[in-house]
Amino acid sequence: MSLAATPKPPYWAVIFTSQRTEHDAGYAATAAKMEELAKAQPGYLGLEHAGDAGTSITVSYWRSEEDLRAWKQVLEHRDAQQRGREAWYRRYEVRVCKVERSYGFSAT
């Protein structure tokens, strides 16, 4: 993963923290497809992911709250959310946030 090149705040972040079940069938392909679809959505600013098979954090960044709401309603995304609850996730938490400030560091 590379860090997302987000613009100057304010913008929006969706923090998706999850713990997976042992059921893996179809997960990787769907995750890749959802990332591809998200990137094509209006207002998509970037995505960061870290984790392993058990626990992971995915943060997606959006220009506005309307844009992230629209992404949540995309039909293929809704199907994936449903399959997630039925099979892949033991637990998850979604937090919708407004990014107010940011700063970074890069070694020279």
Next chain:
Amino acid sequence: MSLAATPKPPYWAVIFTSQRTEHDAGYAATAAKMEELAKAQPGYLGLEHAGDAGTSITVSYWRSEEDLRAWKQVLEHRDAQQRGREAWYRRYEVRVCKVERSYGFSAT
């Protein structure tokens, strides 16, 4: 990691996304110490972490913006931030966010 048991929004989140160097000396001990210190800070609500040696995402949750600013200024934390820039991190990004909404799922 377990998911953080955060209260009803609004509250604050600090998303720390990092890519590490190959220099590991002292990192794990300092990271553990910083987690312990953060937990003892006023307004600390929880912490979530996912990643491997290369890339990681740590999200800490706080009652107010004042609380997360105070944590940034704690002397031992400032020392750790400095050592991070000198040795451990190739790149990082810090995003300070206000959590506006949250929802979750737990398999029965």
